[in-house]
Amino acid sequence: MTALRTFEARAGWPALRERLATRLSESELQLLDEAVEFAVRWHGEQRRPAGEPYLEHLLEAVLVLVEGVGVTDVDVLRAAVLHDVVEDTGCSLSEVGGRFGPAVAELVDWVTKAEPVEGQSREQVRAAYLERLRQAPEDALLVKLADRLSNVQRLDTHPRPEKRRSYYRETLRSVVPLAQGHPWFRQWYATWAESFAFLEDAS
Template identity: 60%
Template sequence: MLRTFSAADDWPPGLDEAVAFAVRWHAGQTRPAGEPYVEHLKEATAFLAYGAEVADPALLHAAVLHDVVEDTACTTAEVRDTFGDEVATLVDWVTKGDDRDAYLARLRTAPVDALLVKLADRASNVQRLDTHPRPEKQRTYYAETVRSIVPLSTVHPWFADWYGTWRREFAHLA
C-alpha cells in the first residue's frame, strides 16, 4: 500500500524560519485542487523527513523552500542571504526554468541531496495525482514522472520502494 503524507503531518523541528519565509512568499497561492500551497511544502518535507528519514537541516530547509524561487518573486540570492549557500544551491538545483526538458535532463547530473529534495517534491505532487481536476494532466504528469523522475529514485532505497509502489497503484493513468 502506498504511504502518503498530508498537511496534517507535523513539520520537523527546527524549520520555523524557513516555514515563515515560505509562507510569506507563497501567500495566497493555491494548488490545482484549491488547497493552500503551503500544504505541498509540508507534504514534501514530510516525505523527506518521515519517509526517507532524512535529518540533515539543509535538506529539510531546501524541501520547505524548494518552490520559492520557481513560483514567487523570491530570488536565489535572497534564499542564500537568509539560509546560506548549501540551501540556496539545493533550491537552485530543483528550480525549473523556462525549458522543462532541459530541467529534467539537468536533474540527471544533480547531486544526491538535490535529488532527494526533488523526489520529495514530486512524491507530494503525485501521491494524489488521480484527483487532479484535469484528466489529461494526470496522464501526462504520470508519464513524465515515470520517464524522468522514477529512474532518479534509485539514489535512496525508501524512495525507490515508494515510487515502485506508486507506479503500480497509478498504472491506470498510463
C-alpha cells in the same frame, strides 16, 4: 498489491513541528520555523491545482524526507520548504542565499526550472530541467524526489484528466530513474506506478 503510503500536512506547521520534535532538536526546529515563515510570506494565498493551500505541499515534502527517508539534515529540510519559492514567486535565489546560506540556495537552485529564453518553449525548458537533474547532487535529488512524491501521491485528485496522464508518464520516464539509487524512494515509486497504472491507458 502493497498499499501506497501517503503523506499529509493538512494540520499545518505547528502540528507537524510537534511531530518532528522527536527527531529534530529545538535549534533545528527553529531554523525550520524561519524557512516556513519565509515560504508563507512569499507563497501567500497560492493554492495547488486541487485547491489545497500551497504550504501543505511544502510541508508534505518535509514529512516525506523525515518520516519516509529518515533525513535530519536541516539544510536539506529547509530546501524542501523553500524549493518552489524562486520558481513560483517573486523571490530571487540571492534572497534565499542571503537568508539561509549558500548550501540551501544551491539545493533550491537545482530544483528550480529556468525561465525560457528567446526562442525556447516551456516544454523545452521542462525537458532541459529534467535532464539536468540527472547530474544533481544527492541532497538535491532527495528534495526533488520528495517534491514529486507530494505532487503525485494523490494524482487522481488533479482537476485535469489530461494532466494526470501526462504527469504520470513524465514521472515514469524522468523521475523514477532518479529514485533508483535511493531504496526507500525506489520502492515507494514502484508501488505508486502500480497504483496509478490505470492512467497509462486512460482516454
